[in-house]
Amino acid sequence: MGGPPPTKRQKREDYRKARETEELSAELPKKKFYRQRAHANPFSDHRLNYPESPDMMNWPALYPAFVAPPVDIEADAAHNTNKSGDLLLKLTKQVEVADIGCGFGGLLVALGPRFPNTLFLGMEIRIKVADFVQDKIKALRTQNGEIGGYQNIACLRANAMKFLPNFFKKYQLSKIFFCFPDPHFKARKHKARIVSMTLNSEYAYVLRPGGIVYTITDVEDLHKWMVQHFDAHPSFEQVSEEEQDADECVQVMKVETEEGKKVERNEGDKFVACFRRLEDPPWT
């Protein structure tokens, strides 16, 4: 009389609890306990946590190895405390690379060790998927504690289409990745695409002049759409193929993302396009 067998939901909860309490935290998480629908509606009011403004963001919680020693604690405390009185410490450097819609975090994990002095942030709207990446990074950090590995990558559950300026200041980023975004096939849903004329203005705002937007997709139609929209936006120009091929990040993006691997297995196509953020025009 053991009662009904535990449901999938129950198993997932038990697994997540076990990871928190037991010493499972050094073990890489298993995807099957983090399943969620493949798509999320970017327009709905999710219960999200996001800072009121970039200055209010608690970055040290994400990158504890990069916390700057407080120069003058008392002066800092007067200016930089949040509601619960926590001192908002500063980092020695700012987040410079954003992977928007980072999925299961393949790109972060691959790029992190290649650029150990650059801070990467993955943003994912599906809460369980973001949890998976967070648990994976935690485990990787524990496994690589001796060499201080994976301290420069982190993941947040966030709706980047709505709240990007809450996290990043003007010109803060040098690279933005859009890897295998939701294609939103129906024309009626095109506003929900991560790349649009109006959203590109927001990417231009957080990206510094000279910074690069990386896109990859297996849907040719979406590829054309992204090229067309970045090309038409006065703040961006497409990066030449030679320059693109020479970029280490492009190679990593093709091979190391989860979707990239899936497409490889399916022998599907991969379409890559990169765009450079131009200087703002002089006032007319």
Add this chain to the structure above:
Amino acid sequence: MRHPFQCLQACYIPGPSRGWIVLAAARSQINSFALYDGTLLPTWDISTSKGITDALSHSMQSVERCEDNPPPEKRQKTICDPMEGRWGAAVLTMTATRNHRNVVVVTGEDKCIRVFKLEENGRLSLLSERCMPKRPCAIAITPDDSTILCADKFGDVYSIPLHPSPQPTEVVSEGIKAGPGRTQTPSTSKKFVPAANNLTVHTARNLKALKNQLRATNQPSEKTAPDFEHQLLLGHVSMLTDIAFVTLDTSTSPHGKPCSYILTADRDEHIRVSRGPPQAHVIETFCLGHKEFVSKLCIPHWLPRTLISGGGDGFLCVWSWASGLALQKVDMRLSVDEYLNSCSRSGRKNFVGQAKPKLEGLTGGPGSSEISSEDKRENPEENTQRDGKAHEAAHSHKLTVSGIWSISQTELNRDMEGEVEGGDILVACEGISAIFVFTLSMDSMLTYRDFIPLKGNVLDVATFGGEPFVIVSVDTLHQQNSTSTVSDPPSQEVALLQLLSRSSGGSWSDDIDAGKIETLNQQGSFEIKVGLGDSQSQVLRDLLYKYQSLRKQEYEEE
């Protein structure tokens, strides 16, 4: 009982023996009223698109009627009409051009922007009707009176010329280069080819969707772009709530030459500062600090580098908007509490029962009018613990700033030689029967002065350039300080409008000599049944108190 006026607009007719006209909209009906001689001018009804007391001339022929090309897909939301069509598309805003020759009227249900000519005799005549792709929420008119900027429910800002060109021209899109803008997609009759193939799809759902697409012989027709000239300037992924267009002249501009900006406010707490066209794709900065949706933007024209914003968090924020710097935050709860307390002290019969629960919720707010960096975003735990009812109750106690109006002292004291001391800021909160008076100094300091109790909840305020008076539209259908309880006429004064005037000492008060607006108060608007049926009263409530519905109903997707 008469239908309250949900919005007001003052217009000045130049010339000898001419003066101020008040336009007052009740649902879809616009009353024109000559303030200078107290006469009611011909009324216009949007839903029938004709003057009620004055049939329109044959010039209507040239007007582009939107009925000819209704949006193909979605059925128009129409409200059936017990009162000769007056429950039709309701007026959301009325804005006069700077030269007061035209009035732009926005209606919600039919997504339409109508431009009227204000005739010399004060009558309105319709010049054009343009139906936007999405429901407009707010508009701004550029200072040269050439262009309307329309901010919509989908988050986009379009610019359209004030007067449509006579021939439907090629759709231009300069602000963001022509081509891929989603509304500019030309309708093509080419055979539908699905964007995905068997190699691109990953999930069972996707596969099913692809099969369905392949089965469909042809792509269902997408919405066609408007056939009038329009440009997509910018967009948020959030409903827009207000828009402002500012031009800084050489003396105030940070770049040493005149610069124009578009400020847009959204439901996700953002105020975005973009450059004016043709560089509207450049975002200059954001003004971040509201904790709930932003409801109103007000840039006093005598202090163009300062922005006062109001929000669903009950705060006023004062910004140096060009740099995104918050200068001051003012909690309206303190002033509203003071007013509500005074109401219960004066022991107004029908007020007490209503106000008590409200007071509980409203008291105990933080007493700071300084910038507080405290983060009041509710933590998720708190949220999940609350049951639905408690949630609702908490919401009903939340204040929303529903209107901010600026009146400069230079204008008020224009006959007096003296130092410029800034001006007055009048503030209304949704469902509150008082106007709150602030002073804004020339160094952008906002100081609360007092409140003016009114006969009903404040709906809109008309300001008259430099004149030391304003007209306030009030709702006496509902009880004071309630948006849901229908009032009890014998115990509550009935009125549509109230006249407030400013004494030479600077204090505002209910004008005893309100004879000027008596005709409009008595004969304006139209009769509605007091015991409104449920659906009707809901329709009315949604019109008068539109901010309530903007609060987020957060949920988690599986």
